[in-house]
Amino acid sequence: MIENSKPYKVFLIFDYIFVGILALICFLPLLHVFAVSLSDRVANGAGVVTFWPVNFNLESYKYVLRDNSFAKALGISVLRTAVGCAVQMTMTIMCAYPLSKSAYQMPSRIVYVWFFLFATLFGGGLIPTYLVVKRAHLINSFWALIIPGALPIGNVILLLNFFRNLPRELEEAARMDGAGHIKVLTGVYLPLSKASIATLSLFCMVGHWNSWFDGMIYLNDMSRQPLATLLHALVSQSVLNVLLQTTDMGTLKSLMTITNDSLRSAQLFIGMVPILCVYPFLQKYFTKGIVIGSVKG
């Protein structure tokens, strides 16, 4: 049998090892940061922490969570993720439903689709968008994180493609019974596309949780910024610190006492936790190919 030829068996052994190493390369950096966050300052300073905590303690987490500005940013992130996701999904469904109609039923469909599509291909850029947000009096407002990005056009296209593949007969039957558009949408379309909507919601949540740039440019007031923006400021600062280390090793020792590796790692890890929590659900859907079937292909 060719299947069991010797070179192939050798290849398989290497294949298992190589793929396993790749998986570890993807995971170990996260584990390292987790271990650093749970180790004490002495162990981190001495550089002995690898993938397991040394001198295990929870001091960093206690310190971080007692910090008022951090807790507040965490709260803002949770709020923006909940509100933002709800707004985005409502808008996505409201736009995807009409656009899923046939060109015969809705002749202006193509005009709308191109109107949305062109907005994804071309844009005014950073400054003109900023000026519009400013004119809309959204600067320093929580809504600056929600409104400008309230309609994810890519998701609209995904969902409208999904809607179009639903069996027409069900809709026609409902219409025969005198159901209007709202009734058809809530009674026929939405129950049939629960999985797709769940998937898109999860992607919206991840997007909102992770986004930091809008918080940085639209919210000048640090106390209103979401966690991701706060972490960005923190990370940029530590990039600069590393830079100092590279130019002047003499300052290294003094920096060691200022920048606390385990503190920063604890902050990063808390920023990761919600993603890790929804990840199993995310994976369940995207490996089933619900999204991919219509994304690209």
Place this chain on the structure above:
Amino acid sequence: MTGAQAAVAEAAACGLLGKDKEMVSGKTKKRLDKFKRNLPLHLMLLPGVILIAVFCYIPMGGILIAFQDYKVTKGILRSEWVGLENFRFLFSYPNFGQIMRNTVFIACSKLVLGLMAPVVFALLLNEIRHARYAKIVQTLVYLPNFLSWVILGGIFVTLLSPTGILNRALDLIGMGPYYFMGDNSLFPGTLIVTDVWKGFGYASIIYLATLTGINPELYEAAAIDGAGKWKQLIHVTLPGLAPILFVQAVLSLGGILNAGMDQIMNMYSPQVYASGDILDTYVYRLGLEQAQYSMSTAAGLFKSIIGLILMSAAYHFAVKYGEYQLF
């Protein structure tokens, strides 16, 4: 002959010219009826249309300030027009060439490696018959895709610092230390490798799905014809992957000026501007840190126009030759 003329001629030929008016009004009435019936649909679209009009189309009008010496106090209506002066200044800016080179180099490297790595990984994973092992591997490699560059930037600062774990490991085999994030000769490589690291797993899903979709009978037929594993790869697997690979390659070409602002903003510092500054980060610093609104918009417009041309061409080719359908 235009359509209207044709319609008139046809109507005249049928001797219906007198009833023409009636017909037109009948048509508009029909259209109006349809619009009325579809009114709920139009109303559903209204909020989205307004939102996109305000936050996407009005800013497109704002690109006018690229041709002005824009002053916030004067506004867009009373600021002085300077024609192409901003662009002339931009292109003669000594660092502009460097920024363009950085942008294209980083984006192209990411593009090529970001296309190849997922395919190779999918092929390797596809050979693994142990379902549980494959599942664990998948779970781990898809994860980084969902973490933001803020978090990952922080992780890599810890990992790659001169005293970080990677340099400690290199020290054991007598190498380094390397200043991955502070050395201009290493920084672009760091960006490219970490970007591929983040995305290759997730990007492989589509190839894995395609691989499982290849008809097993093709492999059986090839085996009967005496083709070994290698020959099967060349003659069955790769041709099966080719169409989707083509579409992915063409679509990614549209992003040739997108070198990854999200990542670079979280990993760079003034020391590596020479090798890591790209168009997007330049637009950001010029616009929001130095308040050079007109110059920043000019640089952004330059990028948007090239992006528009590339993306349109990419969609065109993907639809025409790759059987790709957008909507």
